[in-house]
Amino acid sequence: MLLLGIDIGTSSVKVSVVDARSQLTLASAQYPDTESPIMSLQLGWAEQSPDMWWEQTQQAMARCHAKGGYDPSDIAAIGIAYQMHGLVLVDKDQQVLRNSIIWCDSRAVPYGDKAFEQIGEERSLSHLLNSPGNFTAAKLAWVKDNEPEVYSKIDKVMLPGDFIAMKLTGRITTSASALSEGIFYDFKDKQLSTDVMNAFGFEDDLIPEQRELFSVHGEVTSEVAQQLRLRAGIPVAYKAGDQPNNALSLNVLQPGEVAATAGTSGVIYGVSDQLAYDPLSRVNTFAHVNHTETDQRLGILLCINGTGSLNRWAKNLFGSDIGYTEMNEMAKSAPEGSSGLRILPFGNGAERMLCNKLVGVHFHHIDLNLHDRSHIFRAVQEGIACAFRYGLDIMRGNGMNPTVIRAGKANLFLSDLFAQTFVNVTGVPVELYNNDGSVGAALGAGIGAGIFATPAEAFKGMEKIQTITPQEGNGMEQVYQEWKVLLDAQLTAEDSIEQALDAQ
Template sequence: MLLLGIDIGTSSVKVCVVDAHDQRVIASAQYPDQESPIIALQTGWAEQSPDMWWQQTGQAIAMCHKKGRYHPKDISAIGIAYQMHGLVLVDKEQKVLRNSIIWCDSRAVKIGDKAFEDIGHEACLSHMLNSPGNFTAAKLAWVKQNEPEIYEQVDKVMLPGDYIAMKLTGEITTSASALSEGIFFDFQFNGLSKDITDYFDFDKELFPTVKPVFSSHGRITTAVANALQLTAGVPVTYKAGDQPNNALALNVLKPGEVAATAGTSGVIYGVSDQLAYDVQSRVNTFAHVNYTAERKRLGVLLCINGTGSLYRWIKTSFGSALSYREMNEVARKAPAGSDGLRILPFGNGAERMLNNKQVGAHILNIDLNLHSQAHVFRAANEGIACAFRYGLDIMRGNGMHPTVIRAGRTNMFLSDLFAETFVNATGVPVELYDNDGSMGAALGAGIGAEIFASAAEAFSNSKPVAYIEPTNTQQFDVIYQSWVMLLQEHLGKL
């Protein structure tokens, strides 16, 4: 029995087909090869076309089929992972009304912050576990205020994964997990937040039917099945944001377990059974994929917008002729600490862990007679690792103390240098797995379709492929303290 996983990323769409019998990936594909564009009509804005995601999904599925390693008609369930917090608006004919305002867009920060003040800090944090801040609810309010002619046509408000499921099935659903990541969910009442809908005067009919993450979200239509060479009626049985899904892919489901990613953005994601929150809303709490009203499982998420996005910029600007592997080899030619060169990796929108401030990315302490390409590459790795340490210290202050962090051997964790730098910066060992978002989505589909009796069965064959322990934390602590001083200087100027 085969499972199809679809991962709608900012950079590309990844798909894979998994054999449910042994949880083995039979084939996978990614489209496009080059990173997808982000539309920035103004400074701090970030948009993508939902139709682009759908076209890329079809291309990636076709590429996977062409490998000839399975029969497409044998796929029996579909799971979807997606970039979090994006706003997708459709009319009654299910046509997209505007580009998606995606996760790293900062235009609605002031709207969300004002809502936080007006509704009240205690009410927002105790009921929604977050400030409305720079999340989907505030982005919808921005459209209502600034594009009323579009807002008046809106039939349903969705996140990116809801949109892809709609394109597959013609049905529109959402989940408690999705509503919570948009700051539309009230954890005290386990439903749509009356505080948010009343404050922004959102019609409750704008929001789709709420279903469990692991359940049927519709069946693919005949027209779509024919176009994608699939069987009509195959169910979509799982939808989750990329970070909860990454945690699922790493079998991070129990309180105290922690996952990390270092893709376009960087994330540490820990599971808790407490309705807790950071008083400054610098780290955020959402309903995890296995959240229920009776058995609360929360995902505590630290997000750094500028991780892989910084390294991509460094590659384009300083190493365009090199592959990422070659960049990492060059970086090793510079010593730990990069001879004092420091990089702040914050140039991709407002950073929640910095109280929604836009610090910008900075290359600091450049010595024209000393520093080379190798120093820039190594300092980028170190700057990203320092940002992870900064965020993890906030999580520690809120009671999250991981003894090991699980990560997929993908994106920046493909680099031995980055993985070593990460563990020395954080002081926490890392287990690496050959799992990614598309595989997590496929296994999630198997859980939702009850092909697996439990999540434990879905991950019965999951084993770490590497274990990396800290070896040089004292030296890196010196590097980190100098990095923090520079960050504080820049924060003080804002």
């Protein structure tokens, strides 16, 4: 019995086929080979085409099938992981009305701030566990205000994974986890938030039918099955945002367990059984994949928008003649601390952990007679690791104190230097696993379809690759404290500039 997982990323779509019995991956493929474009019509905007995701899904699936080693007709369930917080709008004919406003788009911050004030700080935080901020609901409010002709045609509001499930099945559903991700869910009342819907003036029928996350969200239609070489009637039995799915992939399901990832964005994601929130919404609380009304499981999420994206930018600008492996080796040749070079890695939209400020990337202390690209490559990785430490300290202040962090050996964690620097600056050991978002989605489908009796059964074959522990006598604490002084100064400067502009 086989399981198919689809991971809708910002850069590409990846598909994997997993044998349910052995939990071994039989084939994987992604599309495209180069990173998908992000459209930015104005500063701080970020959009992608949902139809592009669907085309990429079909191409990745065709590539996966072409590798052989399995019979596509043996696939018994499909799971979907997806980039979080994106706004997808369709009309009554399930046609896309506009490009998706994706996770790193900053335009909706004022709308979230206004709703936060209208709902009230205490009620918003205690019921939503977040400020509406720059999440999906606030993005919809921007459309309502700025594109009323689009808003008037909306039949359903979706997240990216809901859209792919709709293309496969013709059905549109949501879950408590998805609603919480969009800041539509009231955790105390355990239902769609009337506060949010009233504050923004949304109609309830814009929200899809709610189902359990691990359940059947529709069956593959005959037309799509023929097109994709699948059996008609296969259930889509799991849909989750990429970070809850990453945690599932690492078997991070119980209170106190923590996962991390460093792809396009960087995330630390911890599980709690308490309805906790950060007073400033710098880290955010969502319903985890295994959250139920009777057994609370909350995901506490720290997000840094520009981790892998900064690393890619540095490679494109300074290392276009080399690959990432050579780039990482070159970074190792520079000394710890990058000979004083410091980088603030915040150039991919408004940063939640910095109270939704648009800070940008900043290089500090460049010495034209000393620093070469090896120093830049190392300072990029050290700056990203310092940003993780800054966010982890916020989480610690809210009661999340991990003794170990699990991560997949992928993206920036493929760099031995980054992995060790992350551990040295946070002081927390990291366990590395061969996890993958599309494989996690496939196993999630097995849980949702009842092929696995429990999540623990789905991940019983997971094996740790290595454990990285802090190096004695490392100097990253001093590097971090210097980095933090520079960040604090930059945040003060940003506030001064904003005040000066407001006074004009």
